Amino acid sequence: MRRTLIACSLSALALLAMGAVVPALGQAADDPAGAKTVRMARATWDTGWFQAEVYRLLLMRLGYRVEGPVTMENPDFYRAVAAGDVDLWVNGWFPTHDGLIEEDFVERVGTQVDAxxxxxxxxxxxxxxxxxxxxxxxxxxxxxxxxxxxxxxxxxxxxxxxxxxxxxxxxxxxxxxxxxxxxxxxxxxxxxxxxxxxxxxxxxxxxxxxxxxxxxxxxxxxxxxxxxxxxxxxxxxxxxxxxxxxxxxxxxxxxxxxxxxxxxxxxxxDIRAVANSRFLEANPAVRRLLEQVVIPLGDISEQNAHMVRDQGDPEDIRRHAEEWVARNSGVASAWIEAADPAAIALDSKADGGSAAEGGVLRVAART
CATH class of the missing domain: 3.40.190.100 (Glycine betaine-binding periplasmic protein; domain 2)
Incomplete structure (x- = not known):
């Protein structure tokens, strides 16, 4: 038996807001850098938002404009990524999410946390x-x-x-x-x-x-x-x-x-990235990046502890991610170099949304 106290989903509204400004799969975005766009989602549990923000920053360093990440319920994300309405998220839990994957249209990529x-x-x-x-x-x-x-x-x-x-x-x-x-x-x-x-x-x-x-x-x-x-x-x-x-x-x-x-x-x-197969085919550098990124479990737990100690606002999560990338600049640079040696980083302030901006619908506060 189950008893539901609160039930709400903002995913459909989020996709509508996102769709108004996001170009088609693999298409270059209209920005000064002429960068391609990644339409990124994230899960409703904010213990995974730090990782999503780390990946957003890495994608920016790879030269991609990032729309989102937009917060989505699990079923909504997996339907949307299979349909090509969103490109990826990094909050896949496997085998728990196995039943949601449409294998012909969606791929698990890399292993952020192994078992x-x-x-x-x-x-x-x-x-x-x-x-x-x-x-x-x-x-x-x-x-x-x-x-x-x-x-x-x-x-x-x-x-x-x-x-x-x-x-x-x-x-x-x-x-x-x-x-x-x-x-x-x-x-x-x-x-x-x-x-x-x-x-x-x-x-x-x-x-x-x-x-x-x-x-x-x-x-x-x-x-x-x-x-x-x-x-x-x-x-x-x-x-x-x-x-x-x-x-x-x-x-x-x-x-x-x-x-x-x-x-x-x-x-x-395993915590893994999940992406639309056509998007990965059109953006092999993103695939190579996702295949490499590993975030130690201890680092995630440490950031989660900061969140519960009054550092859980969007700006805090973005700062935590920026500090993590800075502390791990050597390995992060190696990931970017292996993904695309010719990558030209975009300014992280110039993207289409982040944990600190209005491109995100905040659903869970301390999940």
């Missing part, structure tokens, strides 16, 4: 210790589920994913597969305020139950193994389109888990 994106279910350590909770399946007991019942309907309230995120469907699948429909419901809405409320309840000494992922600032606020317990699942179960990854859902070295390896129920994900 470093983890997901799972968490409860506060105090409640887990007091009631012996180590497994999501423990919530089949109505008395245990009642500990996390926020709306007095007799079921535990699991703070889950936004409705447009693929993880929301996986959570629903797992609740049904584990026989938890009668005792647990997924609470959906804008993840940012929901998880902020969860942290506030934890700080007030109340029981909490939620889903989250890494890299994400949440695991720095509620630290697994100290503040919260990382729950195992009763057995591996994924939707049919991800059944090939069932043997990857048990992961060693998970902090705060009762067992090692820990059956977290989710396979590790």
């Amino acid at each position: 470093g994106a983890l997901q799972g279910y968490f409860v506060d350590a105090a409640t887990a210790a007091a009631h012996g909770i180590t497994n999501l399946g423990d919530l089949a007991d109505p008395e245990v589920a009642a500990l996390f019942d926020l709306d007095a309907d007799g079921r535990a309230d699991l703070i889950g994913c936004e409705t447009g995120w693929t993880c929301s469907h996986i959570i629903e699948h797992q609740l049904e597969a584990f026989g938890l429909d009668a005792t647990v419901e997924q609470v959906q809405g804008d993840y940012s305020p929901l998880i902020a409320e969860t942290i506030a309840r934890f700080e007030a000494g109340q029981a909490v139950l939620y889903y989250t992922w890494t890299p994400n600032w949440t695991v720095g606020e509620l630290v697994p193994g100290r503040d919260v317990v990382w729950l195992e699942t009763p057995f591996p179960s994924l939707p049919p389109d991800q059944s090939a990854f069932l043997d990857q859902t048990s992961i060693p070295g998970i902090p705060g888990c009762a067992n090692d390896p820990c059956l977290v129920g989710w396979p590790p994900n």
